[in-house]
Amino acid sequence: KERIYLDSASVSGLGNKALVPGGDCPDSATFIPSTVWNQHGDEPGRYDAAFCLFEMNNGYPLRRHMEYLKPNGFYGGMLDSVLTLRTILVVGNYDYVIDFIFHQNGAIETRLMSTGYIMGNVFRAVERQYGFKLENPLTANLHHHMFHLKVDLDISGTSNRYETLNVEPMDTKVCWEKSRDYAQTKFTTHLKRTEQxxxxxxxxxxxxxxxxxxxxxxxQWGEKRAFRIDLSGMSKNLLPEGRFNEKAISWARHQIAVTKRKENEFRSSSNYGMFDTLDPVVDFSTFYSDNETIVDEDLVFWLSLGLHHIPHTWETHDRHDPPLQLLQGVPQHGLQGRAVCRLQGQGGSRQGSPSRK
Ligand SMILES: [Cu+2]
Structure with missing residues (x-):
């Protein structure tokens, strides 16, 4: 059987059972319930602390300057105080901490942290290329965590464009001495007209x-009032495109895809994705294969991120990766820009080594 591990198989929305004050969130946080309905009951159930909301400063300045080179020096600065909405999804042995962080400069950040326990198996010589011997007789295999985020951005309405500002090298001359070469950078604007x-x-x-x-x-200066998508947790998917089990995660081929918003393109994967690998019910590549125009349309941004994980010794007891900053939306140009931003996490995947079941 070809199989790839997709967390969507576990119906991960049911996984945020309870957050613990003082452990998962500050004591002062406001805890927010969720209502869920699953196959285990006839009535909807309530999780009293599925989300927490809290304010804190990050301990570093959002902005600052101390001017001391001139006679009338000054200081201006403020700490980066943020509002965070957190939930934690438990998928089997793993816990995914998902934060939506609202900064005072208008930036909206999504951050993922993974913790929990590694999944182990018995160490044998053949396992050497997939994992270390962690305890007797335990090993845990190399795998690749990948996440797909659906970001339904509406910037000043739903008629939106996606552009890149490409930073490029430029040869020029020193302006006061035209015989001397000088190297610098410039940027050019590229409007993306179609999904592909x-x-x-x-x-x-x-x-x-x-x-x-x-x-x-x-x-008022005629400049665009844009939001910038800033990805800082990208990770290369090494499975060959379109072959074997890769088809189930065609969304992992690109770090950004932009599609025209459609009700029937709601999720990039499905609960069945782990089991219908060779002919997936939802194949994300069909979202852009029709290559529709995306100029002045209602757009959805699909962002893939991740990290390779080679388990090491102290993870046999519990593990915690450094925070992975996945997405930061930063207002650009005119800072008056406001965004209505709907963020939805999509199915994550874990690709195990061949020896992993
Ligand atoms: Cu891992």
Whole structure:
């Protein structure tokens, strides 16, 4: 059987059973219930503390400057105080801490942390290329966590454009001495007109901003009032595209995909994704294969992120990766820009090594 581990199989929305004050969230947090209905009961059930909401400062300045080179020096600064909405999904042995963080400069950040327990099996010589011997007789295998986020952005209405600002090298001359060469950078703007033109694979050689805006709504200087999508948790999926079990996670091929919003393209995967690998019920690549125009349309941004995990010794008791900052939406240009931002986590996947069941 070809199989890839997809957390959506566990119906992860049921996994935020309870958050613990003082452990999962600050004591002062407000706890928010959720109502769930599943196959285990005839009536909906209530989780009293499925979410928590709290305010705190991050311990570093959101902005600051101390001017001391001039006679009338000054200081201006403020700490980065943020409002955080948190939930924690438990999927078997793993716990995924999901934060939506609202900064005072208008940036909306999504952050994922993974913790819980590793899944182990008996160490044998053949396991060496997949894992370390962690205890007697335990090993745990290399795997790849990947997440897919659906970001339904509406910037100043639903008529939006996706553009990149590409930072490029430029040869020029020293302006006061035209015989001397000088190297610098510039940026060029690239409007993405169709879904396939918008598919993005990260390339270290071509740095760029990804911006979203309503072209009809400019600020008083005629500049775009855009939000920027800033991805900082990207991870390369190494499975060959379109072959074997990769089809179930076609969403992992690109770090950004942009599609015209459709009710019937609600999720990029399904509860069955782990079991219908070779012919998935939801194949994300069909969302963009019709290559619709995305200029001045209601757009959805699909972002894939992740991390490779090679379990090590102290993780046999409990584990905690460093926080993975997955997405940061930052207002660009005119800072008056406001966004209505609906964020929905989609199915995550764990790709085990071949020896893993
Ligand atoms: Cu892991």
């Amino acid at each position: 033109e918008a598919l993005y694979k990260y390339d270290f050689n071509h740095p760029k901003y990804h911006i979203v805006h309503n072209d009809a709504r400019r600020n």
